[in-house]
Amino acid sequence: MAAVTALLALSGPAFAQQQPAAPPSAPPMDYSKAEIKTVALGNNAYMLEGQGGNITVVVAKDGIILVDGQFAPLHDRIKAAVAATSSLPIKYLVNTHYHGDHSGGNEAFAKEGVTVVAQDNVKKRLMAGTTNGLTGVKTPPAPQGALPSDTYTNFSKIRLQGRVADLKHIPNAHSDGDTYVWFKTARVLATGDTFTNGRYPNIDFANGGNIKGMIAAADVYLKLTNARTKIVPGHGPVADKAALAEFRTMLVTARDRMAKLVKDGKTEDEAVALKPFADLDPKWAPDELASKNFIRVVYHSLADKPDSQPGLLKRIFRRN
Template sequence: MIRTGLTTLAAALALSGLALAQQSPPAAPPAPDFSKVEIKTTDLGDGIYMLEGQGGNITVATARDGIIMVDSEFAPLHDKIKAAIATISPLPVKYLINTHFHGDHTGGNAPFAKDGAIIVSEVNVKTRLAAGTTNGLTGVKTPPAAPEALPAKTYTGRYKIRMPGRVADLKHIANAHTDGDTYVWFKTANVLATGDTFTNGRYPNIDFANGGNINGMIAAADTYLKLTNARSRIVPGHGPIADKAALQAYRTMLATARDRMAKLVKDGKSEDEVVAAKPFADLDAKWALSELASSNFIRVVYHSLADKPAEKKPLLKRILHRS
């Protein structure tokens, strides 16, 4: 009896440990080998270029006395990115725009700021970088950024950068990929830089834990479709250079996914049940880079529609509570 009881207890503990292991968030992916990364440059015309390396795409716009740069990838790539820019123009980067706070777009902030660039972002980007964030899918925590990596200039709503021979129009897209997204419109060149509100030929990430929502992503696509024309060059957050037709296909995919998920949420399905149902199986062939990308997209769309927004206490109550 004692031996049987111990055996049963051991089995129960083993199963319990297995269950806890299964519930633990997955480990963060290994760091890229930046020594092997090469920077590819694509000429978009009128002194504007797209740079591709490791992480989010970069847009470089030349002016008569300097450069406007959109996003900066990772800090270890700073020298390679600078070298690629030097083949375009000998002028310095005067402004570095962050389209959102994720590290594959803001990792180069500190070294480029040290070079003299003024970092510009929507105000929520600085808030997120300064506080640190948590990934809603994996639970992985990103610590607060160093002070020198924080944007020096923030805006709300819209902002314009004027340089001799170049104007960049910045506008905030609310609650799309994150809560701090900026798109950059170079009107005279007919070039749009979207950050991760648009990813060409692949499912996007929607950072629901930090203000992202699929309805905001669709709203962003609608804004871009009104802004661009058949000759526009669109620099996505990830993927190859795009045109308006690619953007329209992306918008159609988002709306299809949103509508299918809305029905499942309305029917009371759990997150695991919708993942098992594979509601986007027919979309995966074009948009899923891997099985993990497929399941992650299901999860972020589910959270966009199923999660209830956090209750906000009236300002007076919050003040009294802190007191």
């Protein structure tokens, strides 16, 4: 959490997901100015924008399901924003992955009786602590109370009266513990950071992320959604299927260009110097640092020797 907080203080909340962690000496983030904005999605579903990853709120007849919880200091403001949509209790909080701008609220919500759900690897990463692949900055293990109490491997469901949330794992995309959440009756898809609308994604290659898995995730989402679906990205405004398709096209372009550089034997620094995504930057990069970081994470996706990958992931890679 300390590393993530330092990261956001340096880069600003809007693009936190695509910047490297800042040195430990960076000033702490000022949460006092954070505002929570509610966006209605229809069908008694909402997106909350704040300081960190987007939150999805879906209201059932007997309770509420949240997808992601931002940072612990924002708990009261998030809870107030949820209460403005419904007086029903929050029953479940789903972590789309382990990063603190999405899972930081775990402990505070769990203390109130909310069941925190995540893919198995999220709990493992939070328990062990992690290292930023770009900077080497370490995030310490999370406290016991912040760990998900309900985990799954490949697929799970959350059922409340009038609502079903389908949770599915996307292997090795943004990280190794990504979950997307599909609310079929609400026509809402929550992707976490496997999709970021209008900006380059971070690919956490040091903790299982890979651009090939990101493309595989986009393929799954394009098959699942239609023109009426509201897509809640990890960061950025609410999206539709057309925005998702544009994101996938960018990923494929980046993968193909970087694959050639890697094949030609270019080093990471040489790849950065060549600026292979210069024509993509005006649309997807808010600044030069974001541009360079995306080059680096795509490079590592294709140049690093992969760990032993599950058979499912190998099949996904072959299809893409």
